[in-house]
Amino acid sequence: MNASFASALRAASDVASTQHYPHGALYVVATPIGNLADISLRALHVLQLVDCVACEDTRHTQGLLRSYGIEKGGSQLLAVHQHNEHEGAQAVLAHLQQGRRVAYVSDAGTPGISDPGTRLAAAVHAAAMRVVAVPGVSSVTAALSVAGAIEAHGAGTGFVFAGFLPIKSGERSAAVEQLSRESRCVVLLEAPHRIADLAQALAVLGQRRVTLARELTKQFESVTSQPADQLPPWLAADSNRSRGEFVVILHPASVEKDVDLPAVLLQKLLPVLPLKTAVRITADITGASRNALYDQALALRRDADKI
Incomplete structure (x- = not known):
């Protein structure tokens, strides 16, 4: 003892x-x-x-x-x-x-x-x-407590625990694309031999902040926050940064208050998707009423046809 x-x-x-x-x-x-x-x-x-x-x-x-x-x-x-x-x-x-x-x-x-x-x-x-x-x-709650990532109010309130993403690159990229539509904080876990691959997959999130919590409670514990697109070069700069077990936290996606997000999404989606599909995806992301979005999409389409 x-x-x-x-x-x-x-x-x-x-x-x-x-x-x-x-x-x-x-x-x-x-x-x-x-x-x-x-x-x-x-x-x-x-x-x-x-x-x-x-x-x-x-x-x-x-x-x-x-x-x-x-x-x-x-x-x-x-x-x-x-x-x-x-x-x-x-x-x-x-x-x-x-x-x-x-x-x-x-x-x-x-x-x-x-x-x-x-x-x-x-x-x-x-x-x-x-x-x-x-x-x-719990490594999950320990990392969340020091990341400063959970919003107290608004669309980013709370967090989603996603755990380990798929190992295969295609499946992992698809999972990241799905998580990119999540406005809340997202908690991931990763092993040292795959952290570089995960960082590369997350780089598509651009300026969305990501916290890497490594070796929590141990002698070489480290916690750092970086924009997602800066993670790969940051890890590559020092091999010690890839050692140990990781909790990876995607901070809530920031949305400018003066941007009409439903309108922006519909404008992007309508040219490439059927109207009902564009409305459904926009409703899932923003939480807006499907009926209101449907009317808005019809109006956008009519305006586009006049051009």
């Missing part, structure tokens, strides 16, 4: 043991994404308390637990990862049906966001048993 966590274990027992932890329940536990000190006291207590721990990688999780002074035997660690999530869920259900408490952890962060865990939680719900959240670190 890392001696620094001895007092944390005692504190976890003092502050969290008074709560009720039902038997026959699955505890979805968030774990650190890099800095071991980011574990919560409640998570430490639950990981000590449960009868077994389901996890992506049993060796990784056993090492993590031992860092905190928590010992679980090999039979108490269940492998549940993306390649066996259905079978693993059945093994977890068998434990729960016997009244045991089971924790689920991913290799890092909050399970079920981009890591396995969704199918397991769904299977436990389907069996009419309880799923308990033990919240904590």
Whole structure:
């Protein structure tokens, strides 16, 4: 055990043991994404308390637990990862049906966001048993909290989590084209060996700001914001900038207040698309009324025919 966590274990027992932890329940536990000190006291207590721990990688999780002074035997660690999530869920259900408490952890962060865990939680719900959240670190919320990207009001309010984009270049470009029509903040994830390809695909977004959050909570953490078309040269200027795991945040698309966006879109789309299709796409992007857009499109077309 890392001696620094001895007092944390005692504190976890003092502050969290008074709560009720039902038997026959699955505890979805968030774990650190890099800095071991980011574990919560409640998570430490639950990981000590449960009868077994389901996890992506049993060796990784056993090492993590031992860092905190928590010992679980090999039979108490269940492998549940993306390649066996259905079978693993059945093994977890068998434990729960016997009244045991089971924790689920991913290799890092909050399970079920981009890591396995969704199918397991769904299977436990389907069996009419309880799923308990033990919240904590998430790379998604950590990056959003420092990016300054989410608008408080207006069309850009909130964010969309898109995760990893397709690996194939054509599919990735199509996904970026679709995201370009999203006015809200968009959160992506990417691995170091593909970050340059993603940056190249995002460059078509021009001056739209993009935040790259790399190695969050770790020693070489870095957060930078650049216009999308500047990302490829910025990454190429220093090979260290492409190392580590990335959260990539597309800031909300800026729209000038004095621009009639529906009219601009219709003017661009009507020459190349059927009228109804142009109206539908414009309505999807702007949120404007389809009936009003249809009338506007008819007027634009009539004006064009007079020229």
